[in-house]
Amino acid sequence: MSAPAPEPVRALRAPDAVGSTRRIRGWVQRSRSSGGILFLQVRDRTGTVPVTVRKDAVGEAAFKAAEAVQIEGTVEIEGTVAEDRRAPGGRELKATAVSIIHAGEPFPIVPEQTEEFLLDHRHLTIRSQDLVATIRVKAALLAAFRAFFEREEVLEITPPILTGNPAEGGSEAFTIDYFGRPGYLSQTAQLYLEAMIAPHERVYAITPSFRAEKSRTPRHLTEFTHLEVELAWCDLDGIVAFIERMIVEVLRDVATRCPEELTRLGRPPEELTGLAAPFPRLAYEDAVARLKAEGLPVEWGSDLGTAEERALTIAATRPIFLTRFPREIKAFYMRQTPSDPRTVEAADLLAPEGYGEIVGASEREIDVGKLVERLRAIGADPAEYEWYLDLRRHGNVPHAGFGLGVERLLRWILRREHIRDTTPFPRTPSRHTP
Ligand code: ATP
Numbered sequence: 001m002s003a004p005a006p007e008p009v010r011a012l013r014a015p016d017a018v019g020s021t022r023r024i025r026g027w028v029q030r031s032r033s034s035g036g037i038l039f040l041q042v043r044d045r046t047g048t049v050p051v052t053v054r055k056d057a058v059g060e061a062a063f064k065a066a067e068a069v070q071i072e073g074t075v076e077i078e079g080t081v082a083e084d085r086r087a088p089g090g091r092e093l094k095a096t097a098v099s100i101i102h103a104g105e106p107f108p109i110v111p112e113q114t115e116e117f118l119l120d121h122r123h124l125t126i127r128s129q130d131l132v133a134t135i136r137v138k139a140a141l142l143a144a145f146r147a148f149f150e151r152e153e154v155l156e157i158t159p160p161i162l163t164g165n166p167a168e169g170g171s172e173a174f175t176i177d178y179f180g181r182p183g184y185l186s187q188t189a190q191l192y193l194e195a196m197i198a199p200h201e202r203v204y205a206i207t208p209s210f211r212a213e214k215s216r217t218p219r220h221l222t223e224f225t226h227l228e229v230e231l232a233w234c235d236l237d238g239i240v241a242f243i244e245r246m247i248v249e250v251l252r253d254v255a256t257r258c259p260e261e262l263t264r265l266g267r268p269p270e271e272l273t274g275l276a277a278p279f280p281r282l283a284y285e286d287a288v289a290r291l292k293a294e295g296l297p298v299e300w301g302s303d304l305g306t307a308e309e310r311a312l313t314i315a316a317t318r319p320i321f322l323t324r325f326p327r328e329i330k331a332f333y334m335r336q337t338p339s340d341p342r343t344v345e346a347a348d349l350l351a352p353e354g355y356g357e358i359v360g361a362s363e364r365e366i367d368v369g370k371l372v373e374r375l376r377a378i379g380a381d382p383a384e385y386e387w388y389l390d391l392r393r394h395g396n397v398p399h400a401g402f403g404l405g406v407e408r409l410l411r412w413i414l415r416r417e418h419i420r421d422t423t424p425f426p427r428t429p430s431r432h433t434p
């Protein structure tokens with residue numbers, strides 16, 4: 001009789017698996033040997049299982065080889081499935097045959113290492129259970145967004161990352177040598193999304209965005225996953241309502257896709273399913289008054305940073321929309337408020353519990369003259385934005401959109417202290433390897 005084919009570890013949990021002979025393969029997470037018995041914990045993408053290897057069952061040579069396998073070494077094991085109430089999946093495997101795929105070298109990651117050492121070895125620490133759970137929640141989040149956009153008939157597009165002019169002003173753009181001419185890594189795909197609404201009306205993109213952020217904060221990466229949406233025939237109230245519905249539905253979906261991972265990472269899934277609309281709205285003007293009353297050094301016109309957003313959201317349990325910002329602190333493409341020339345039709349969504357901004361939204365300026373005026377005011381050359389200004393000359397319609405930082409949202413959902421713990425290979429001012 002030929003050996004059974006390897007199966008995922010989760011197959012051992014089937015009700016009829018007990019007593020049968022099965023084969024698994026994976027990585028050795030723990031190993032301890034005592035008196036002719038070796039206890040292994042074997043992991044694959046579907047779970048972990050304790051494996052008991054007895055010298056008398058597998059033979060002297062195989063036992064010795066198995067004993068020499070290092071942490072994170074790889075093995076293929078055949079054995080008999082038995083009940084084990086203490087094991088996470090309720091099963092253990094009693095080995096009858098062991099083959100070593102790769103014994104490996106001593107694993108460098110051991111308890112009590114410094115943060116720097118762990119970041120230097122990120123290619124190995126991504127195997128830790130918390131990071132594994134985090135990356136799975138991130139994938140679930142992206143899948144939930146895509147499902148939501150499909151329901152809402154918003155089309156996924158693929159904007160360029162290499163661009164000829166910085167979309168958000170030059171100071172935070174990474175420049176590159178583009179065959180002898182200056183090029184920039186995209187800070188936002190928004191201008192391209194705006195171009196795509198004439199043919200498609202409702203579009204989104206999920207792309208990396210790059211910001212040479214000088215500020216070292218626990219919520220800034222130099223490369224992040226940017227989810228951007230642009231909707232034709234939409235104003236500020238329309239885009240705010242869309243974002244609200246999106247956050248409620250997407251978080252509910254994530255809670256059903258990975259309840260175990262969420263629980264493990266300290267966010268009970270009920271907290272996500274329980275999140276209900278409407279989210280409170282707070283005008284920038286009122287936010288400034290509140291912050292002043294709390295003794296923070298802000299005036300009308302100040303940009304609100306990490307400290308201010310923290311103060312505004314630390315006691316909140318639901319996200320807050322901050323609306324109608326001063327024109328000067330916001331991007332050139334935001335629509336001037338018709339009833340108040342000092343402000344723009346913009347809204348930021350701030351995550352509760354002190355986490356702060358996760359979405360920046362606005363209705364877009366559709367008046368070419370005002371766009372040119374704003375470009376000049378920020379020191380940009382309108383000639384370089386000719387193609388963008390063209391959009392206002394051919395089939396101009398009211399429209400609005402937003403950008404959401406996927407890692408920012410994940411940091412709040414998973415209550416991570418630092419944004420780098422929401423992404424496998426974080427990019428920060430001090431690190432772009434491994
Ligand atoms: P902040 O004031 O926090 O730097 P921003 O105003 O520069 O944010 P936007 O230009 O509006 O941000 O970008 C849209 C969204 O992209 C933000 O709401 C945030 O979720 C995310 N984002 C922006 N910069 C970063 C960054 N450096 N790292 C991670 N996410 C970011």
Ligand code: MN
Pocket residue numbers: 211213
């Ligand atoms: Mn920024």
